[in-house]
Amino acid sequence: xxxxxxxxxxxxxxxxxxxxxxxxxxxxxxxxxxxxxxxxxxxxxxxxxxxxxxxxxxxxxxxxxxxxxxxxxxxxxxxxxxxxxxxxxxxxxxxxxxxxxxxxxxxxxxxxxxxxxxxxxxxxxxxxxxxxxxxxxxxxxxxxxxxxxxxxxxxxxxxxxxxxxxxxxxxxxxxxxxxxxxxxxxxxxxxxxxxxxxxxxxxxxxxxxxxxxxxxxxxxxxxxxxxxxxxxxxxxxxxxxxxxxxxxxxxxxxxxxxxxxxxxxxx
Numbered sequence: 001x002x003x004x005x006x007x008x009x010x011x012x013x014x015x016x017x018x019x020x021x022x023x024x025x026x027x028x029x030x031x032x033x034x035x036x037x038x039x040x041x042x043x044x045x046x047x048x049x050x051x052x053x054x055x056x057x058x059x060x061x062x063x064x065x066x067x068x069x070x071x072x073x074x075x076x077x078x079x080x081x082x083x084x085x086x087x088x089x090x091x092x093x094x095x096x097x098x099x100x101x102x103x104x105x106x107x108x109x110x111x112x113x114x115x116x117x118x119x120x121x122x123x124x125x126x127x128x129x130x131x132x133x134x135x136x137x138x139x140x141x142x143x144x145x146x147x148x149x150x151x152x153x154x155x156x157x158x159x160x161x162x163x164x165x166x167x168x169x170x171x172x173x174x175x176x177x178x179x180x181x182x183x184x185x186x187x188x189x190x191x192x193x194x195x196x197x198x199x200x201x202x203x204x205x206x207x208x209x210x211x212x213x214x215x216x217x218x219x220x221x222x223x224x225x226x227x228x229x230x231x232x233x234x235x236x237x238x239x240x241x242x243x244x245x246x247x248x249x250x251x252x253x254x255x256x257x258x259x260x261x262x263x264x265x266x267x
Contacts (some may be wrong), residue, residue, distance in 0.1 A: 010066035026217040030241030037151040037266040042068050042190040042246075043159070043230050044259035045076040048084035048115070051254045056084050060254045062097035065120065068246065072100075072148065074159030076193045079106065080113030081258070091118055105130045105144025105159065117159050117192070119145045119217060124149040125197055135161060135168045135255055143176070143192075150266045153187070160192040166203070169196060173203045177210045180235065187236035189264065193257065197227045211235040213242035219258045222251065231262045237267045 032038045044065075049058040079090045091114070095102035098120060106116035119128070126147040128197035133141040143160035152267060160176065180188050190211065196203055208214065211233035219230040220258045225245060234240050249260050 004253070017138060026216075027244040028242050029244075030238070032241055032263060032265045033224055035095045039072070039150050039155065039248065039264040040070040040261070040267050041157075041189065041264055042073040042259050042261040043076075043193075043232055045074060045161070045230065045255060045257035046078060047192040047255040047257065048077050048079065048081055050083040051088055051175060052256060053253055056219045057254070058088070058090055058093050058211055059097060060250065062094055064246075064254050065094070065100070065257065067250070068259060070261065071123055071150075072119065072155065073155060073259075074144075074191045075118040075120065076103075076159070076161040077115070078118045079108075079115035080110075081108065081115045084113075086113050088113065088120055093119070094120060101125070103128045103144060103146055105142060107140045107142040107161075108135075109160055118145050119144055119157060119159055120183055121146070123147060126154060131164070131175075131179070133172045135163060135171045138163050138165065138168050141168075141172065145179070147186075153266055156183070156186050156188040156236075156264060158188065158190045158192075160190070160194075162192070162194045163248055164197065166201070169203050171192070173206050177206065185236065187234075187238045188264065189232065189238065191230075191232040191260075193230050195229060196231075197229060199228070207233055208222065213238070213240045215240050215260060215262045217243065217245035217260055219245050219260050220256065222247075222253075222256050222258050225258055232260060232262050234264060239265045 022142040100120035106114035108115040215232040218225040
């Protein structure tokens with residue numbers, strides 16, 4: 001029989017408790033309260049449809065989206081940039097392949113292809129717009145905003161892809177919050193690849209002040225997820241009772257990010 005000292009047993013128990021706390025941060029499995037509508041959503045950076053096997057496979061991205069079984073998904077890095085296939089409209093392809101209506105929010109335009117964010121949804125869309133998040137001479141960035149109907153209730157969805165520098169992201173957070181706070185009574189979801197990896201950063205603290213709930217599992221890198229880059233925020237009475245990072249054979253290969261899926265409770 002193997003015997004452990006009391007000190008070692010306590011160390012093992014502490015490590016196990018810490019592990020459990022860490023796993024809880026990577027998901028929730030709650031349910032939508034009675035009397036509230038359920039909205040199934042996801043956010044995903046699809047890496048221009050080029051997977052970790054270096055293969056351009058928009059059909060694989062579409063298969064993942066269909067398997068997610070969601071009402072709406074926010075996508076980043078859609079289209080040709082320096083990866084993928086020129087001349088193919090990835091926005092239109094994903095609309096045809098998934099059966100979801102695609103609303104494009106490109107941040108880069110060329111004769112060969114566009115590139116940027118998108119919202120794909122099966123829900124009625126009351127309005128859709130894009131706005132600029134570019135800062136200085138950094139890479140062009142932007143967001144797409146749609147107001148959708150969930151059982152007759154208007155819900156605003158903002159999808160964005162933030163920059164790589166802290167000062168750039170600080171300005172982008174400020175622009176997002178200005179837009180959200182201009183209509184405080186409108187239930188709002190904000191999601192995307194925030195490129196924010198410091199857990200206690202000033203940018204994340206500012207978002208936490210403006211939103212009531214957040215889904216933030218480890219989603220990057222797809223091969224070994226350690227960073228919480230892809231997030232979903234909710235405010236205006238919305239809550240997120242359930243969320244998870246979707247990690248399987250297909251998602252680990254399709255992009256360098258894993259999709260984050262959530263269930264939102266709508267009053």
